[in-house]
Amino acid sequence: MIYQIYPRSFQDSNGDGIGDLQGIMKRLDYLEQLGIDGIWLSPVCKSPQDDNGYDISDYQDIDPMFGSLSDMEQLIEEAKKHGIRIIMDLVLNHTSDEHPWFKEAKSGRDNPYHDYYVWRDGEEGTPPNGMRACFGGSAWQWVPEVGQYYFHQFSVKQPDLNWDNPRVRQEIFEMIRWWMDKGVGGFRLDVIDQIAKVPDKGITNNGPMLHTYIEELSRETFQKGDLVTVGEAWGATPELAKLYSNPDGREFSMVFQFEHINLDQQEGKEKWDLAPLPFLKLKEIFNQWQTSLYGCGWNSLFWDNHDLPRIVSRWGDDGKYRTESAKMLATLLHGMQGTPYIYQGEELGMTNVKYDIQDYRDIETLHMYQERKDAGYREEEIMASIYAKSRDNARTPMQWDGGKYAGFSEREPWIRVNPNYREINSEAQVGVAGSVFEYYRKLVKMRKEYPVLTDGRFRLLLEKDEQIFAYVRENEESRILVVCNFFGKPALCELEEAWDEAELLIGNYEGENDRPGEMRDGFLEVLRPYEARMYLARR
Ligand code: GLC
Ligand code: CA
Numbered sequence: 001m002i003y004q005i006y007p008r009s010f011q012d013s014n015g016d017g018i019g020d021l022q023g024i025m026k027r028l029d030y031l032e033q034l035g036i037d038g039i040w041l042s043p044v045c046k047s048p049q050d051d052n053g054y055d056i057s058d059y060q061d062i063d064p065m066f067g068s069l070s071d072m073e074q075l076i077e078e079a080k081k082h083g084i085r086i087i088m089d090l091v092l093n094h095t096s097d098e099h100p101w102f103k104e105a106k107s108g109r110d111n112p113y114h115d116y117y118v119w120r121d122g123e124e125g126t127p128p129n130g131m132r133a134c135f136g137g138s139a140w141q142w143v144p145e146v147g148q149y150y151f152h153q154f155s156v157k158q159p160d161l162n163w164d165n166p167r168v169r170q171e172i173f174e175m176i177r178w179w180m181d182k183g184v185g186g187f188r189l190d191v192i193d194q195i196a197k198v199p200d201k202g203i204t205n206n207g208p209m210l211h212t213y214i215e216e217l218s219r220e221t222f223q224k225g226d227l228v229t230v231g232e233a234w235g236a237t238p239e240l241a242k243l244y245s246n247p248d249g250r251e252f253s254m255v256f257q258f259e260h261i262n263l264d265q266q267e268g269k270e271k272w273d274l275a276p277l278p279f280l281k282l283k284e285i286f287n288q289w290q291t292s293l294y295g296c297g298w299n300s301l302f303w304d305n306h307d308l309p310r311i312v313s314r315w316g317d318d319g320k321y322r323t324e325s326a327k328m329l330a331t332l333l334h335g336m337q338g339t340p341y342i343y344q345g346e347e348l349g350m351t352n353v354k355y356d357i358q359d360y361r362d363i364e365t366l367h368m369y370q371e372r373k374d375a376g377y378r379e380e381e382i383m384a385s386i387y388a389k390s391r392d393n394a395r396t397p398m399q400w401d402g403g404k405y406a407g408f409s410e411r412e413p414w415i416r417v418n419p420n421y422r423e424i425n426s427e428a429q430v431g432v433a434g435s436v437f438e439y440y441r442k443l444v445k446m447r448k449e450y451p452v453l454t455d456g457r458f459r460l461l462l463e464k465d466e467q468i469f470a471y472v473r474e475n476e477e478s479r480i481l482v483v484c485n486f487f488g489k490p491a492l493c494e495l496e497e498a499w500d501e502a503e504l505l506i507g508n509y510e511g512e513n514d515r516p517g518e519m520r521d522g523f524l525e526v527l528r529p530y531e532a533r534m535y536l537a538r539r
Pocket of ligand 2: 016
């Protein structure tokens with residue numbers, strides 16, 4: 001069970017309005033209560049913070065904003081005492097343009113570091129090709145000192161590293177081993193499928209050398225320790241995921257794939273081009289991933305992260321049925337095979353925000369706003385996209401209590417607190433029956449109690465049902481049934497198989513449940529809005 005922390009928004013300890021490592025240490029009891037085993041920590045290394053730490057200028061030091069190297073060592077030790085390992089975020093596709101390697105690299109073509117990055121000749125004003133950067137603009141940036149362009153898939157302050165240079169790879173491996181010696185529990189590999197780019201052919205992800213480089217990386221580093229590793233791969237298919245997460249450990253423990261989370265956008269367009277969620281497609285995609293990796297790969301299970309909007313606002317209901325729908329979405333995901341990730345605040349049912357444009361901080365959001373303004377989009381249309389998809393939805397401060405700034409900080413935070421913090425916060429939920437937090441805690445515990453949740457085969461039910469997401473997990477000893485009404489209106493649930501002896505393990509209407517959830521005649525009942533249940537039957 002892994003919990004993701006976005007450090008600048010988790011807990012401030014020194015009143016500067018920015019979350020930090022000492023802040024995280026203060027909340028380890030909370031995390032232990034939730035029952036998680038690992039923290040994936042978004043980047044805390046030294047960085048000019050152009051992309052909130054995903055632009056690293058020193059891989060072997062901590063940004064002063066977050067603390068010091070000794071704070072980090074302390075966090076690793078303290079977390080261990082709570083049974084929690086720290087999983088670091090490795091950004092290996094690019095560095096900051098303020099990294100000493102890049103400063104050297106751009107000082108002259110003969111500099112030994114020049115070839116650490118990806119350069120192409122060209123004329124000023126005429127880049128080598130028309131490739132675009134993820135955050136807008138050309139992927140090529142002219143440097144007059146060397147009379148060449150460098151390649152950047154993200155912002156202009158994030159020059160791409162040249163993985164074809166063996167010296168780059170060696171330096172990276174050494175740096176990783178250095179962190180391993182410090183006792184970290186694993187790594188999350190940022191946009192790892194983009195390291196083997198071939199810009200001359202327009203190739204960004206899944207380049208021909210990708211798996212050769214990853215195998216070498218794994219052999220030279222991870223395989224020398226007891227680590228959990230997860231690669232971020234926007235371009236992964238089930239076939240590719242089997243390579244990344246092959247149980248022989250040749251690459252990573254698992255992979256983040258995004259097929260299920262990209263569905264509510266117009267085909268072939270950007271995430272900002274909104275479209276309703278095609279529910280049947282969602283089921284089909286989960287079904288495909290769950291069945292095709294069975295026995296030969298390993299899934300990551302997630303709804304949220306620091307790049308995605310809040311799931312309860314996105315595919316649940318953050319109004320009337322906020323609690324019910326947050327629990328339903330949790331049930332649906334946590335019944336599946338794979339390693340579940342909980343993103344900070346998800347366990348409280350935290351929601352999206354609607355701010356004025358000047359209150360947004362995310363580089364991607366701000367770039368898009370400007371680009372679409374220039375392209376003549378209407379203000380309301382742009383803002384609707386931002387409300388739905390901005391990465392800042394996930395980056396507002398963690399809501400700890402109903403006090404000023406939600407207990408996150410004593411000073412005004414770097415980004416506004418979601419105004420609903422008085423109602424939605426951890427103090428109002430920890431130890432409180434019926435809360436989203438207690439529900440997550442129970443799910444986390446169940447995953448450790450019932451082996452079938454780890455190893456059971458997945459079988460989708462009611463494939464064509466427009467409202468219900470139902471599936472079975474089964475092994476030799478037992479069977480689990482998960483039924484979820486994915487929508488805000490009642491649904492008739494008619495299963496074709498009998499579950500008469502089944503025991504209700506968890507349900508999101510528990511307590512106020514007039515029906516004890518017993519199975520009758522092949523289970524023909526009405527599920528209430530966003531109702532979710534999980535049953536166990538022994539064989
Ligand atoms: C990944 C990160 C994202 C970052 C990008 C560039 O997608 O999750 O936050 O902006 O890589 O490093
Ligand atoms: Ca701070």
